[in-house]
Amino acid sequence: MTIAFIFPGQGSQTLGMGKELAESFTIARETFEEVNDALSQDLTGIMWGESEDDLNLTENTQPALMAVSMAVMNVLTREGKIDPAKVCSFMAGHSLGEYAALTAAGAIDLAVTAKLLKTRGQAMQKAVPVGEGAMAAILGMDLPEVQNLATQASEKAGDALICQAANDNSVGQVVVSGHAGAVQIAVDLAADAGAKKAVLLPVSAPFHCSLMAPAAQTMAYALADTDIRPPCVPVVANVTAKGETEPSDIRRLLVDQITGMVRWRESVLWMKGEGVTEMIELGSGKVLSGLVKRIDKEIATSSVGTPEQVEELMKKLV
Numbered sequence: 001m002t003i004a005f006i007f008p009g010q011g012s013q014t015l016g017m018g019k020e021l022a023e024s025f026t027i028a029r030e031t032f033e034e035v036n037d038a039l040s041q042d043l044t045g046i047m048w049g050e051s052e053d054d055l056n057l058t059e060n061t062q063p064a065l066m067a068v069s070m071a072v073m074n075v076l077t078r079e080g081k082i083d084p085a086k087v088c089s090f091m092a093g094h095s096l097g098e099y100a101a102l103t104a105a106g107a108i109d110l111a112v113t114a115k116l117l118k119t120r121g122q123a124m125q126k127a128v129p130v131g132e133g134a135m136a137a138i139l140g141m142d143l144p145e146v147q148n149l150a151t152q153a154s155e156k157a158g159d160a161l162i163c164q165a166a167n168d169n170s171v172g173q174v175v176v177s178g179h180a181g182a183v184q185i186a187v188d189l190a191a192d193a194g195a196k197k198a199v200l201l202p203v204s205a206p207f208h209c210s211l212m213a214p215a216a217q218t219m220a221y222a223l224a225d226t227d228i229r230p231p232c233v234p235v236v237a238n239v240t241a242k243g244e245t246e247p248s249d250i251r252r253l254l255v256d257q258i259t260g261m262v263r264w265r266e267s268v269l270w271m272k273g274e275g276v277t278e279m280i281e282l283g284s285g286k287v288l289s290g291l292v293k294r295i296d297k298e299i300a301t302s303s304v305g306t307p308e309q310v311e312e313l314m315k316k317l318v
Contacts, residue, residue, distance in 0.1 A: 001300070004276045005084065006292070007069045007093035007100035009262075010207075012285035013061050017305070018068040019048045024307035027078045028071040031110065035067040038111035039118055043067065058204055059121030062096045063114045069093075069100040069283030070110055072304055076282075080314035085232040087317045088280075090243055090271050092236035094288055095167075095208070095262050096120070098254070104282070105231030107250065112226060119222050123215035124258070125205050133206030134180040135166060136187050139173055140196030143265075146174040149193045153186035154178070166208035167262040170294040175201070177209040208262055216258035223251050241266035243274070268295045280304060280313065
């Protein structure tokens with residue numbers, strides 16, 4: 001069985017995530033402490049607190065989700081003595097999850113990744129004033145159909161308002177992003193275009209579209225001086241939907257990812273084409289496992305985010 005480790009993105013966060021890991025494993029607790037120290041912030045206080053609004057601020061969500069994924073990964077590698085280069089063939093992550101994948105693969109140091117994701121979250125939020133952008137999930141249509149719908153919505157909105165396909169998540173689940181007015185038009189047009197359902201998403205900014213260009217510029221500066229090493233296994237980039245190992249390419253693609261579409265469906269199919277038969281989601285929730293099942297039922301999936309699940313995976317991988 002050929003394994004890929006996959007890492008969740010925004011939307012997988014829940015209050016309390018990672019707390020049981022920290023209570024069960026010293027290395028998990030140390031991972032969270034390292035992230036707190038890197039950010040000079042009590043991020044775990046937010047993660048394990050009572051305010052969903054604070055956790056859902058993208059500048060908190062992004063490093064928090066990465067921290068949970070890395071807590072799981074560090075327990076596997078340090079407590080379980082698991083060598084990722086020997087047990088998996090690829091790593092991949094959805095949007096911010098790509099940063100977790102690169103960190104898990106040894107390409108970027110944990111503290112550096114935490115700071116990058118804090119900067120990324122702040123830049124993405126700052127790029128478009130709250131209320132001016134929106135995202136919507138279009139269900140029951142494939143990517144070309146949604147791209148055509150987005151073009152129609154942009155044209156109907158006028159005044160240079162944009163609506164673009166942002167996430168090709170799975171068969172029949174594509175997310176659009178752009179100006180709020182244009183995205184609302186796409187939602188209104190969706191039923192007549194053949195969609196089963198179209199729903200606005202509770203997000204604070206229109207991610208993965210051209211409106212994020214200012215954030216991409218910020219990340220270009222932030223990544224320019226970042227030490228990126230070749231990962232221990234290829235990391236599948238959201239932008240290219242194939243494995244990448246060259247640090248200069250990884251740096252460029254992380255910038256392109258800010259405005260580019262997340263090609264998750266294609267990424268999963270590419271890994272299957274490379275022989276992957278099982279995908280293990282490391283971190284909070286099981287969103288990606290669900291998407292993989294919808295993309296290809298032949299791929300075995302599991303989600304690992306609790307102490308019990310980590311223990312079970314360690315026994316399996318030894």
